[in-house]
Amino acid sequence: MTYAALLDQLRRESPLVHCITNYVAMNFAANVLLAAGASPAMVHAPEEAGEFARIAGAVTINIGTLSSHWLEGMRAAAEAANESGKPWVLDPVAHFATTFRSKAVEELLALRPTVIRGNASEIMALAGNASSGRGVDSGDSVERAEASATSLAQRTRAVVAITGEVDFVTDGRDALRIAGGSALMPKVTAMGCALTCLIGGFVAVAPASPLIATASALACFGVAGSQAAQQAAGPGSFAWRFIDALAALDGNTLQAQVMPA
Template sequence: MSAVDLRAAHAALRARTPLVHCLTNTVVQTITANALLAAGAAPAMVDAPEEAGDFAAVASAVLVNVGTVNARTAEAMRLAARSAGAAGTPWVLDPVAVGALAYRTQLAAELVELRPTVVRGNASEVMALAGAGGGGRGVDSTDSTDDAAKAAAELAARTGGVVAVSGAVDLVTDGRRTVRVGGGSPLLTRTTGAGCVLGALVAAYVAATDDPFTGTVAAHAHVAVAAERAARITAGPGTFAPAWLDALDAVDGAALAGAELR
């Protein structure tokens, strides 16, 4: 992955303004919508089963985040994932707290069989989804990205897509290529919805680029670079969140090209 690739991905995102259909948890809808707008995409929050399938077919990308799932939204997620697959629309699965709770774990297992373009979660979630662990402590991971590397590669081979594992250093793999994205800030872990926002930005970047792997890396780099900028000018989580939104808007192709990739 080169600086040229990251610049091109950022330029494509800003030029195409992808419409991201977010079936996401109720806690994070506002920050997710604002972050998509700041980064250069457009959000939509359509989670009714009567509409989700139709909208998934016309959106640029779909995010399926199981954070506060219930029977109604679970059905909307199934319909949206099937519709996205049939229409060739890229979609991202964020398996929040999978492994820790049986209902969402079963739903995520159903969804992963529909072959998401990208699976994005923390190490414990990815390991649980791959059948290699029991999950973390709710939304918090009890494993490291290195712990999840093998499971991520196996899951990528199973879905034919990309798997991204978030942590102090993020790991992105498609089973053939692997990139680690450093940087960021510990304040991301103290900001409600930071990981969920990342899933939405992955969807936006994947919609804007020709290669889901490149798009996924670019989204992680964008989040990390913006977090570094915001952390330098804030005193804690209360002021970090709005500064991070400002930084998501301010990050340009040159800044993205300077992200810490390994």
């Protein structure tokens, strides 16, 4: 299965991706999924999140703007995904910052996510190691967090992705690095959150290959990010150029971004 074939499949099948993401990311993430070829739905109410998860191809859960009410919706969606055999992706935004967040993430981890995606500080803290994260931004390098990702993947049996200058993804045994992107990406809010939603799109079409599916989403961001940066005057024009680049992405460019770690 090539990365190009997976992108083709995503565009052909346009999977319904049930996203529970934060208020900051909702609009951008939905546009990223549409540009890539998937069909996003932002649904978080506890009254309907479980029911919706059952009709989606995958669920993504991001705790960026958490409240008790939202957490109830997240629980319902993750449980329904598990019961109906759907993959789900966890984005533990700034989970180390408060007791409420860390307890919520502990609870969600117990529901066995298929993929966990975070920045280096988030993944180091999730593996129980010291990190220099402050709020939603990373204070650590991806390289420093790689061992944490491997131990977290082995403990949770999830695929774990760390994003940053060069991304790292592992299932606890095999590991890949994904190059590309741009230094403008951490200057645009919710880039990582949107990527988590796109991972949901890829695992929806390849639920049996979460490592390759996750690497495909990371490679899409790597290529579209490098292309958008070539013409961007700053973070504002980068953001819309990035959406355009994703929509025009040539699947044959993805393979060159990925190397074995």
